[in-house]
Amino acid sequence: xxxxxxxxxxxxxxxxxxxxxxxxxxxxxxxxxxxxxxxxxxxxxxxxxxxxxxxxxxxxxxxxxxxxxxxxxxxxxxxxxxxxxxxxxxxxxxxxxxxxxxxxxxxxxxxxxxxxxxxxxxxxxxxxxxxxxxxxxxxxxxxxxxxxxxxxxxxxxxxxxxxxxxxxxxxxxxxxxxxxxxxxxxxxxxxxxxxxxxxxxxxxxxxxxxxxxxxxxxxxxxxxxxxxxxxxxxxxxxxxxxxxxxxxxxxxxxxxxxxxxxxxxxxxxxxxxxxxxxxxxxxxxxxxxxxxxxxxxxxxxxxxxxxxxxxxxxxxxxxxxxxxxxxxxxxxxxxxxxxxxxxxxxxxxxxxxxxxxxxxxxxxxxxxxxxxxxxxxxxxxxxxxxxxxxxxxxxxxxxxxxxxxxxxxxxxxxxxxxxxxxxxxxxxxxxxxxx
Numbered sequence: 001x002x003x004x005x006x007x008x009x010x011x012x013x014x015x016x017x018x019x020x021x022x023x024x025x026x027x028x029x030x031x032x033x034x035x036x037x038x039x040x041x042x043x044x045x046x047x048x049x050x051x052x053x054x055x056x057x058x059x060x061x062x063x064x065x066x067x068x069x070x071x072x073x074x075x076x077x078x079x080x081x082x083x084x085x086x087x088x089x090x091x092x093x094x095x096x097x098x099x100x101x102x103x104x105x106x107x108x109x110x111x112x113x114x115x116x117x118x119x120x121x122x123x124x125x126x127x128x129x130x131x132x133x134x135x136x137x138x139x140x141x142x143x144x145x146x147x148x149x150x151x152x153x154x155x156x157x158x159x160x161x162x163x164x165x166x167x168x169x170x171x172x173x174x175x176x177x178x179x180x181x182x183x184x185x186x187x188x189x190x191x192x193x194x195x196x197x198x199x200x201x202x203x204x205x206x207x208x209x210x211x212x213x214x215x216x217x218x219x220x221x222x223x224x225x226x227x228x229x230x231x232x233x234x235x236x237x238x239x240x241x242x243x244x245x246x247x248x249x250x251x252x253x254x255x256x257x258x259x260x261x262x263x264x265x266x267x268x269x270x271x272x273x274x275x276x277x278x279x280x281x282x283x284x285x286x287x288x289x290x291x292x293x294x295x296x297x298x299x300x301x302x303x304x305x306x307x308x309x310x311x312x313x314x315x316x317x318x319x320x321x322x323x324x325x326x327x328x329x330x331x332x333x334x335x336x337x338x339x340x341x342x343x344x345x346x347x348x349x350x351x352x353x354x355x356x357x358x359x360x361x362x363x364x365x366x367x368x369x370x371x372x373x374x375x376x377x378x379x380x381x382x383x384x385x386x387x388x389x390x391x392x393x394x395x396x397x398x399x400x401x402x403x404x405x406x407x408x409x410x411x412x413x414x415x416x417x418x419x420x421x422x423x424x425x426x427x428x429x430x431x432x433x434x435x
Contacts, residue, residue: 030239032093033377033385035084036061037232040387042082042306050224053296054332054391056164056343060302062097063162063345064311065090066109070120075310082307093382100382104209105166108140113158118318127156137329141165141342149299149327149346157322158315161346166376166388168211169338177290182336184289191259192237193249196229197222201258202243203289210379211388212238213339215291217372219257224371224392231373231390238377239385246277246285257411258370294393297331308347315349322349332391334374341376341389 040057044050064083069091071079076087083090098107113123128136133148140163152159174182188204197218204214216234218227237243254261266286268276276284302308303326312324330343375390410417 028384030385031085032382033239033387037235037387038084039082039306040390041228041232044225044228047302047305050228051392051394052300053298054330054341054389055298055300056328056330056341056345056389058386058388059162059164059328059330059343059345060305060308060326062094062107062109062164063160063347064307065094066111066162067091067121067160067311067314068094071310071314075313079307079310082310096382097386102210102378102381102383104168104211105164105378105383105388106140106142108163110136110140110161110163111159114156117157117316119158119315120317121158121160121315123158127152127159133159133161136161137163137344141344142167144331144340144342145329145344147329149329149344150325150348152348155350157319157349157351159346159348160315161344163342163344164388165342166211166378167338167340168207168209168213168376170336171206171208174205174291174336176336180293182291182293184291185287188243188245189287189289190243190245191248191252191256192234192243193252194218194230194233196226196233199249199252199256200227200230200234201289202234203291204238207338209338210383211339212377212379213334213374214238214377215289215372215374215393217258217370220371224373227371227373227392228390231375235375235377235387246279246287255411291334292393293335294391295331295333296391296393297329300328300330302326302328302345312347312349315347316351319349319351322351324349330389332389334393339376343389 036058039061043055043057043060044052049055061083064079068079068083068087071087080087080090085093094109098109111121111123112127113119113121113125114127115125130148130152133152134146137148138146142165144165148161150159172186174184177183184203184205187206188202190202191199192202193199200216200218202214202216204212207213214231214234216227216231218230222230234243248261263283273284276286278284303324305326308324308326312322312326313320315324316322324347326345326347328343328345330341332341333339371392371394373390373392376388378384378386378388
């Protein structure tokens with residue numbers, strides 16, 4: 001008998017067979033995935049993006065990688081340190097990612113220049129008008145994003161853009177509990193110990209579309225920056241096949257910041273009971289995760305992101321005084337059927353004094369079950385392991401200390417916490433703050 005584990009959902013089972021019956025599969029090369037993961041961590045730290053509603057660092061990395069081979073001198077050294085791999089290799093990676101389609105993910109690159117501009121990048125001429133660029137964004141995000149991140153005019157010299165869109169669907173729809181809460185009964189659910197954030201709960205609905213959507217929640221007192229470090233640890237465990245369904249890290253209590261465990265009696269069909277995972281003592285376990293229905297969108301100024309200045313200079317080497325702008329429009333949705341996300345990242349060079357595009361950013365906080373992090377990771381082919389989209393889903397009454405106070409009170413006096421929570425919710429309904 002052999003114990004086997006599904007790398008997609010973390011489920012384990014026993015099968016019969018001899019060693020000759022099994023085929024060894026080499027571990028995929030995750031060099032690019034690690035480089036983008038490290039770049040995302042740097043952006044969160046330097047740009048203060050730990051609680052950004054949603055952002056695609058992969059989209060910005062891909063945009064810079066397409067130009068990397070044309071960057072020279074000290075800028076090239078700086079850019080290689082930023083991208084995490086040599087410049088020529090980064091550009092080759094970009095071409096390979098675009099040439100090898102993913103079953104669920106679509107990616108595109110666009111480059112345009114004014115007729116009189118000298119640039120080393122392969123471009124179309126002239127620069128399209130705003131309506132055409134908006135149509136390009138919509139076309140390459142399957143309609144999820146209908147406006148181009150940058151505004152162009154007669155002073156725009158070069159425009160470079162990337163678009164990413166992914167729409168993985170859950171193998172089984174999640175159960176709706178109320179209007180804004182989902183219940184996950186299968187997939188991958190576990191509680192692991194991390195170095196950055198201590199014990200965290202992990203939930204990943206099962207999908208056969210080659211995208212892992214992983215939700216990670218830590219203690220409310222853990223800073224978001226450390227939660228994202230814990231997310232990277234969790235994804236690394238998943239990559240290594242060390243994240244198993246229905247396991248609680250050794251030494252953790254029955255009750256924690258976002259989990260409760262107890263032995264109960266339930267009426268189950270024999271077939272249902274047989275499918276349940278078991279603990280070390282052979283006792284069946286019934287795991288359920290509650291996740292919020294959430295959506296977020298943002299328009300992000302990336303002009304000061306690492307690497308942007310070096311790439312911008314390489315776009316118009318004969319116009320060093322041109323200004324570089326870089327913005328991203330990104331949108332994500334998590335519901336009972338699956339996950340949708342799209343990002344358009346654009347950079348341009350403007351041949352005059354810098355023009356700053358002013359945008360009103362609408363923050364979307366729809367997490368009703370507590371703060372947690374989400375990352376969507378590509379699986380298969382050239383995209384293996386690439387963290388495509390990450391999102392911070394704030395907790396209930398975000399920026400309201402009452403929410404965290406109730407979380408902490410629940411650890412010592414759950415009945416009192418429940419009563420206070422019910423009273424607070426009733427008052428909010430009276431004031432019309434919630435429906």
